[in-house]
Amino acid sequence: MKYSKIILKPKKEESLLRFHPWIFSGAIQAVEGNPSEGDVVDVYGANGRFLATGHYQAGSIAIRALSFEQTDIDNAFWLRRLQAACALRLSLGLAGAENSNAYRLVHGEGDALPGLIIDIYAHTAVMQAHSAGMHYARHQIAEALTQTLGDALRHIYYKSETTLPFKANLDSENGYLYGGEAEDIAMENGLEFYVDWQKGQKTGFFVDQRDNRVLLEHYARNRSVLNMFCYTGGFSVYAMRGGARLVHSVDSSAKAIYLTKKNVELNFPSDARHEAYAEDAFRYLEKTECNYNLIILDPPAFAKHKNVLRNALQGYRKLNAIAFEKIQPGGVLFTFSCSQVVSKEHFRLAVFSAAAQSGRSVRILHQLTQPADHPVNIYHPEGEYLKGLVLYVE
Numbered sequence: 079m080k081y082s083k084i085i086l087k088p089k090k091e092e093s094l095l096r097f098h099p100w101i102f103s104g105a106i107q108a109v110e111g112n113p114s115e116g117d118v119v120d121v122y123g124a125n126g127r128f129l130a131t132g133h134y135q136a137g138s139i140a141i142r143a144l145s146f147e148q149t150d151i152d153n154a155f156w157l158r159r160l161q162a163a164c165a166l167r168l169s170l171g172l173a174g175a176e177n178s179n180a181y182r183l184v185h186g187e188g189d190a191l192p193g194l195i196i197d198i199y200a201h202t203a204v205m206q207a208h209s210a211g212m213h214y215a216r217h218q219i220a221e222a223l224t225q226t227l228g229d230a231l232r233h234i235y236y237k238s239e240t241t242l243p244f245k246a247n248l249d250s251e252n253g254y255l256y257g258g259e260a261e262d263i264a265m266e267n268g269l270e271f272y273v274d275w276q277k278g279q280k281t282g283f284f285v286d287q288r289d290n291r292v293l294l295e296h297y298a299r300n301r302s303v304l305n306m307f308c309y310t311g312g313f314s315v316y317a318m319r320g321g322a323r324l325v326h327s328v329d330s331s332a333k334a335i336y337l338t339k340k341n342v343e344l345n346f347p348s349d350a351r352h353e354a355y356a357e358d359a360f361r362y363l364e365k366t367e368c369n370y371n372l373i374i375l376d377p378p379a380f381a382k383h384k385n386v387l388r389n390a391l392q393g394y395r396k397l398n399a400i401a402f403e404k405i406q407p408g409g410v411l412f413t414f415s416c417s418q419v420v421s422k423e424h425f426r427l428a429v430f431s432a433a434a435q436s437g438r439s440v441r442i443l444h445q446l447t448q449p450a451d452h453p454v455n456i457y458h459p460e461g462e463y464l465k466g467l468v469l470y471v472e
């Protein structure tokens with residue numbers, strides 16, 4: 079297939095030669111042909127050397143590279159990529175596991191598919207496009223997905239209404255590309271969760287905290303647990319199984335509290351150890367008189383762009399400072415940041431400032447990150463977004 083040609087300015091090919099998948103608009107010298115947003119284009123260096131094939135887009139990231147070898151972006155291409163993604167999850171013991179069926183099958187750049195996310199919940203794939211190119215390819219991708227997963231896949235829900243670039247005017251509607259009206263219970267390490275991919279946040283469930291929830295379970299025995307920013311109650315359910323004395327779940331969204339209660343009830347019916355509150359995190363922490371000795375802080379991304387980084391760091395500092403003030407001696411704090419623009423060092427510094435402010439003795443027990451089904455392409459360090467610290471507070 080002949081694609082439109084993008085020619086880069088001299089010396090702008092370096093990051094592509096190191097397999098970084100983004101090309102910024104400022105690096106482009108000339109455009110041959112008249113590519114529309116979302117079209118596949120071939121990228122060449124100023125010296126005429128072929129560099130990459132990718133999706134074209136208006137905006138600061140002008141091209142997202144799909145391949146560094148010359149290839150047609152056709153059914154066979156999508157099938158190759160999805161089969162590779164699936165092979166990795168099989169080797170991780172996630173695809174086809176007996177006691178888990180919720181995992182990320184495609185993690186954008188981490189699976190050489192920039193702009194595409196696919197999460198699997200039992201027999202449903204929830205697909206999310208972040209670029210016009212992936213949006214236009216959605217039916218081809220869905221076809222390749224059914225071929226890759228076979229009988230294990232019965233439904234594909236496409237959910238890109240809020241993730242596609244606003245300016246592209248794609249009028250994407252959420253809905254099923256395949257199957258429909260699916261069962262909505264997924265399993266994670268033997269625990270069951272209702273997943274609401276239609277109305278819930280992101281693809282409906284935060285699979286990225288799976289390994290960290292397992293660690294939390296090991297700390298929960300006989301502890302009084304506060305799960306702050308609980309969303310669907312993942313950490314709460316693991317804490318219950320870990321033998322917590324009591325578990326309080328807090329989220330500002332009433333819908334999240336409804337889901338948390340439903341999920342706790344599903345796994346631990348009529349268990350009086352659990353209570354849930356729809357309230358603002360800061361307000362709840364400030365006024366609570368409960369003696370918690372295991373606290374989880376997993377807030378939404380405080381910074382979505384670099385220009386709000388300072389405010390975000392202040393937010394993390396303030397939030398952690400209240401937790402340090404409130405947690406009982408001998409307490410354990412699981413604290414996270416999922417902001418991609420906040421580096422590990424930034425986050426640690428914010429938590430360090432909060433600890434210093436409280437004047438308490440604090441030690442780092444674990445440094446946490448995203449699980450292996452959210453792999454980071456080593457040439458695209460921006461893919462690393464989840465950071466966590468487990469702290470022992472004397």
Ligand code: SAH
Nearest residue numbers: 284307308309312329330331358359376378
């Ligand atoms: N820990 C969760 C994911 C958290 S997502 C899990 O493992 O699944 C972040 C959550 O924070 C969302 O559910 C959102 O409703 C909630 N939230 C956002 N701002 C808040 C605030 N100020 N106080 C309490 N909850 C808040």
